[in-house]
Amino acid sequence: MGAILGLGYSFYKKPVYNATCTFVLEESGKGGGIGQYAGLASLAGISIGGGGGGGIFEGDNIIELYKSRIMIEKTLLRTLTIKGKNISLIERYIADKHLRKRWKKEHIDSVSFNSSPETFTRLQDSIITDLVTAFNKRNLNVSKPDKKLNIIKVEFLDEDELFAKEFTLGLVENVNNFYIQTKTKKAYQDVLILQKQADSVKNVLNLSISGVAAATDASPNANPTLLSLKVPSQKKQIDVQANSSIYGEIVKNLEISKISLRQEMPLIQVIDKPILPLDKNYIGKIKAIILGGLIGFFLAILILSVNKLFMSSAATNK
Structure with a gap:
């Protein structure tokens, strides 16, 4: 009987x-060729080699990020x-x-997740919270196989093969993108600020150069004895020299900031990724028959022992 039940369970x-x-x-490596620019960059308010925000990813924090x-x-x-049909992972999971059918009893079977997360209702947020809790308990496992290495292993178990594959790939992509954005956020902001300053000063410099030309054109054949006629042109030339110097320093700092951004950019190299067909865990028919038979055998012995003990007790009472 146990063998039959085991075989049925395997099906x-x-x-x-x-x-x-x-x-x-x-x-990314720190120091190296960029070290000689650190002092110059600090004058411009740029931090090189130490401001990437990587502290939140130290230790096991990145593992917790995967479970967030x-x-x-x-x-x-x-x-x-x-x-040919578009479907979200959550809708596929709900269907699988x-x-x-369970929600129909509670009259919430019409809930949908096609809108933006910012507009989700309390019910939608509650369902996602339950799924997150269930995944962290039963499906998702994130670990470092070797504590000495920076290799991270992400595993996801599910009865839906395609869902397991796509969820794992999507989770790794989302977390890694978040990691890169956070790691390079400060350096990227420095580049944007300096680029904006460089564009602004360049526009002023172009106007100053045009001003010199206009002042010269205003007095094309100026009397060399009348020095006052040269004053407007000389003022414009001073503006050009000053703006040229400022622009040169900003461009220099901009290039240093770009180097810093490249230094902060981490390298994420995928070693293995899930490819169909996935490895699967299942109970084979022979194994199920053996296990079912053993369980049935021990249950039969237990029942017979209890029955014998009960009959002996009843006979003693008589």
Whole structure:
């Protein structure tokens, strides 16, 4: 009987697919050729080699980032194209797990996740929170196989093979993009500020050059004995020299800031990514029969022992 039940269970139980992605985070080197510019850059208010915001990713913090609600939610709202139809990962998960049938009893089966997360209702946020909790407990596993290395392993288990693959790839992409943006945020802002200053000073410099030409054209054949006629042109030339000097320094600092941005940019190299068909965990028919038979055998012994003990107790009472 136990063997039959075990065989039936092997047919009923769906295989669980394992989507695994491993990658290495290589921090950018500090110092080197950029060190000689650090003093000059500091005069312009630029921090080189130390302001990347990487502290939040030290230790196991990046692992917790993978388990965070914002990253899982963003991944669930990712859209796929399957057989010519667009569908979000969360909608595919809901359909695969037949959640709307359960929600029908509570009259919430019409809930949709096609709108922006900023407009989600309390019910929508509650459903996503439940999914995040369930994923972190049963489906998602993020770890560092070797504490000495910067290799991170992301695993996701699910009965839907395509969902497991796409969710893993989407989660890794979202977290890594967030990592790069945070790591380079300050250096990128420095580049934008200096670029804006350079463009502004360049416009002023162009106007000053045009002013020199206009002042010269105003007195093309000036009397050399009348020095006052040269004053407007000389003033414009001073403006050109001053603006040229300022523009040169800003451009120099801009290039240093760009070097800093490149220095802060981390290298993220994917080692392995999930490829169909995924590895799957399932109970084979022979294994199920053996396990079912063993469980049935021990249950039979237990029942017989309890029955014998009960009959002995009843006979003693008589």
